[in-house]
Amino acid sequence: MSAVKNICILGSTGSIGQSTLAVIAGAPEYQVFALTAHSNTDALLEQCLQFKPRFAVISDPERLDEMAAKLQQSGSSTQLLGGPEALEQVASDSECDTVMAAIVGAAGLASSLAAVRAGKRVLLANKEALVMAGDLFMEAARASNALVIPIDSEHNAIFQCLPSVPGGLAAEQLKAVEKVVLTGSGGPFLEMPRESLVAVTPEQACRHPKWSMGRKISVDSATMMNKGLEFIEACYLFALDAAQVEVLIHPQSVIHSMVHYLDGSVLAQMANPDMRVPIAYGLAWPQRMQSGVSPLDLAAEQALEFREPDLKQFPCLSLGMEAARQGGGAPIVLNAANEVAVAAFLEGRLGFSRIPLIIAEVLSKTPCEAPSSLAIIQDCDARARSLANELIIKEFH
Numbered sequence: 001m002s003a004v005k006n007i008c009i010l011g012s013t014g015s016i017g018q019s020t021l022a023v024i025a026g027a028p029e030y031q032v033f034a035l036t037a038h039s040n041t042d043a044l045l046e047q048c049l050q051f052k053p054r055f056a057v058i059s060d061p062e063r064l065d066e067m068a069a070k071l072q073q074s075g076s077s078t079q080l081l082g083g084p085e086a087l088e089q090v091a092s093d094s095e096c097d098t099v100m101a102a103i104v105g106a107a108g109l110a111s112s113l114a115a116v117r118a119g120k121r122v123l124l125a126n127k128e129a130l131v132m133a134g135d136l137f138m139e140a141a142r143a144s145n146a147l148v149i150p151i152d153s154e155h156n157a158i159f160q161c162l163p164s165v166p167g168g169l170a171a172e173q174l175k176a177v178e179k180v181v182l183t184g185s186g187g188p189f190l191e192m193p194r195e196s197l198v199a200v201t202p203e204q205a206c207r208h209p210k211w212s213m214g215r216k217i218s219v220d221s222a223t224m225m226n227k228g229l230e231f232i233e234a235c236y237l238f239a240l241d242a243a244q245v246e247v248l249i250h251p252q253s254v255i256h257s258m259v260h261y262l263d264g265s266v267l268a269q270m271a272n273p274d275m276r277v278p279i280a281y282g283l284a285w286p287q288r289m290q291s292g293v294s295p296l297d298l299a300a301e302q303a304l305e306f307r308e309p310d311l312k313q314f315p316c317l318s319l320g321m322e323a324a325r326q327g328g329g330a331p332i333v334l335n336a337a338n339e340v341a342v343a344a345f346l347e348g349r350l351g352f353s354r355i356p357l358i359i360a361e362v363l364s365k366t367p368c369e370a371p372s373s374l375a376i377i378q379d380c381d382a383r384a385r386s387l388a389n390e391l392i393i394k395e396f397h
């Protein structure tokens with residue numbers, strides 16, 4: 001019997017948060033230490049009643065009183081905290097061992113970084129944190145001995161295909177890696193004629209053929225900015241040059257990514273497309289545990305296809321890859337402009353095909369010094385957001 005693990009789930013009411021709770025619901029060795037949500041008090045209350053965490057956090061201060069009343073009425077003994085600082089507090093509490101970082105977007109950066117600085121096992125779903133602050137993040141992990149296990153299915157697949165030692169990846173043996181290949185389904189618009197993309201709606205963009213996810217990442221998958229962000233994520237996580245990362249379209253989403261070694265061997269990880277697989281791997285590593293996902297039936301699959309991505313169909317992928325090559329502040333600006341453009345698209349204020357144009361313009365007009373501190377990163381992020389908002393408002397009028 002292994003010792004009980006105390007886990008904090010940042011963003012527990014989201015898609016990844018719920019899948020994490022589904023995996024640990026069947027595993028008594030995991031105890032929930034803290035759950036957090038931005039504003040969905042009903043969902044957070046329900047989770048508190050089922051999992052009885054020590055702490056619950058509502059990060060939107062305007063919903064705090066409402067949550068306090070609901071918890072009190074229900075007789076729950078969970079202690080309620082409020083505001084964005086409380087996210088950092090629970091993520092770095094000495095009684096918590098494992099942090100699932102599953103807040104969406106830049107809003108998750110400070111708490112993900114706090115968990116890393118406190119030396120936790122950090123299950124990192126919040127890819128935007130790494131895109132914005134990759135060097136800072138990985139350096140903090142080295143300094144504190146935090147173990148960062150990527151939960152993004154592609155990076156988790158790569159982690160599974162790389163040699164590891166008890167503390168994490170085996171740095172020496174990583175030299176034998178020639179390149180990594182990120183696979184992507186191509187999203188809902190893979191086969192759509194380019195001229196039809198102008199008229200797509202948020203509902204169409206959020207209907208992903210293979211994965212069920214939150215709305216922001218669903219739109220990112222439809223533009224393939226998701227693969228662009230993942231390209232940057234892979235460079236930071238595995239200390240790779242942009243030239244060592246490739247993207248392949250694989251519509252069946254059976255192979256989640258691959259590692260090419262210098263002797264010609266290629267290792268791939270396969271599973272049904274369900275985030276409970278990488279979540280269970282991150283929780284149990286270096287062991288394995290039940291995830292609840294049905295076994296892969298390869299005989300029942302159609303042929304597995306692979307092809308190069310069409311960068312004209314998916315200019316956001318191209319922008320992401322270019323930002324990775326440029327480094328410096330480019331990934332921060334790219335991420336900020338993308339978050340603003342995607343939010344505007346979801347609110348009906350921006351056409352789907354305008355998303356890459358806004359991002360490209362913000363990238364060309366937002367200088368940013370080397371992102372060596374959180375303050376510089378946040379300043380660069382804020383300037384890019386404000387320009388993106390300005391451009392979108394201008395366009396709408």
Ligand code: NAD
Pocket residue numbers: 010011012013014015016017036037038039040059101102103104105107108125126127128151152153211212213214215216217275
């Ligand atoms: P989601 O929208 O379903 O959930 C987001 C969570 O973050 C919710 O709990 C919400 O309350 C919280 N949140 C939102 N805004 C916040 C704010 N301002 N401050 C604090 N908390 C806030 O998102 P998701 O699909 O679960 O994705 C979460 C992260 O995981 C994203 O970074 C995404 O890219 C990554 N990811 C998701 C999937 C997936 O299958 N859903 C796969 C790979 C990576």
Ligand code: MG
Pocket residue numbers: 152153154230
């Ligand atoms: Mg992914």
